[in-house]
Amino acid sequence: MTGSIAGIERFDSPGKGRGLRVTKPFKTGELLFSTPAHSYVLSVKERGCYCEFCFTRKEGLARCGKCKKAFYCNAKCQDFNLYLSFLFLSLPSVALINHSCLPSVIVTYNGTSAEIRAVKNMQPGDEVLISYIDLLYPTDDRNNRLRESYYFSCDCQECKTKSKDKAKLKARKRSDPIEPEVISSMVRYARKTIREFRAFKQIKTPSELLEMCEQSLDEMGAVFDDANVYMLHMMYQAMGVCLYMEDPEGAIRYGEKILKHYCKLYPPYSLNVSSMYLKLGRLYMGMERYSVGVTALKKAMAIMEVAHGKNHSYLTELRKEITKK
Structure with missing residues (x-):
């Protein structure tokens, strides 16, 4: 073959x-x-x-x-x-x-x-x-997804060592260390909230969905650092709602927080990272913040040149977009 x-x-x-x-x-x-x-x-x-x-x-x-x-x-x-x-x-x-x-x-x-x-x-x-799945999440979440969708578990080196799990499940630094039981309880809350948000997307209004995001972020933020993947997940949902509600400033606020940690948690040349650079770049351009917008679009282009090839039509259009300003 x-x-x-x-x-x-x-x-x-x-x-x-x-x-x-x-x-x-x-x-x-x-x-x-x-x-x-x-x-x-x-x-x-x-x-x-x-x-x-x-x-x-x-x-x-x-x-x-x-x-x-x-x-x-x-x-x-x-x-x-x-x-x-x-x-x-x-x-x-x-x-x-x-x-x-x-x-x-x-x-x-x-x-x-x-x-x-x-x-x-x-x-x-x-x-x-x-990768068949989104690699942002910790080992147990990834393997649960693989078992549910593809009926197998992964035994790659990352799944064996769980070397990135600590960073992905980062807890907030406090003078009194957070007990493991508290963290485990908050992980269960986060997973439940993510499932509920998915179910409510077709039912609740954008304003209600944004409020749900903000409430869950407040709740999780008492235990989790902003770099925690469950925090990032709900920030991403909040950014999407802001975009739908035509609130570019809100979308940028969430997007900037997300991107800072995406760059560290995703593997090199991740399309999830390039997509975030694209979204932010276009939002900046729409707000007439041309310098920072072009910088973001160029960073997206650097990833896409590897993932899509330098001659892909996406890159041709992106180069035109960059040279407009």
Whole structure:
């Protein structure tokens, strides 16, 4: 299956089943391989904004004359999209890439193709590994998510040593040390609050959701440091509500706190970090804080150049955005 892709081979990964590994060195940011999707579809909210075939975003898309629902750049894109329905694609599948909380690659998308790039220097024999989950959270949370969604637990070096858990569960410094039982109780409260917030998103008003965020942050803040991932989770939710309520100053206030710790807790070249730089950069630009806005956008671009490749359309648009001011 991988014989036609230079530098990649399939193998039996101990304890994991089938996997992929490299047979030659790859540098950080280098493309290992690209594979087109077997099938793909736009979400309802994106239909009419992107071409159904090439996923190009543009004005004036042409509505399909047959179904009257799909939109294309032109007749060529429409005809080729129908033709693709009958093709069998036999390139290496992303599904063969195993999980690790210490990933060696990242998967991003260029149109309808998945692109796999190294996020660290790789040597022959290194397994191609991605993360299936959000890596912000501590070991127990990550493995609970893996068991719930993928029916396995991770035994990577980070999960064995839990070396980052202390930083991720950081407690507030006080003259009288906080008892472990108090911290454990607050962790249970945080997890319960996160579940409740998820359930209430479709029910409560934005103002009520923001109040819920602020109350939980006050409660957790008596025990947890701002760097604690449960604090960061609720700050992120609060930032999202502020954005929805068109409160850029509130969004920036939360975003700046989040980003300070994201940079330390996420692995290098994390799209979660680049996304936060993008959000803050655009908020700064909208507030006419151009210097700090350009700085944030450039930091996002540095991560995206590794994750997406320097010639990706996202980078082209971002460069234009930066040069406007």
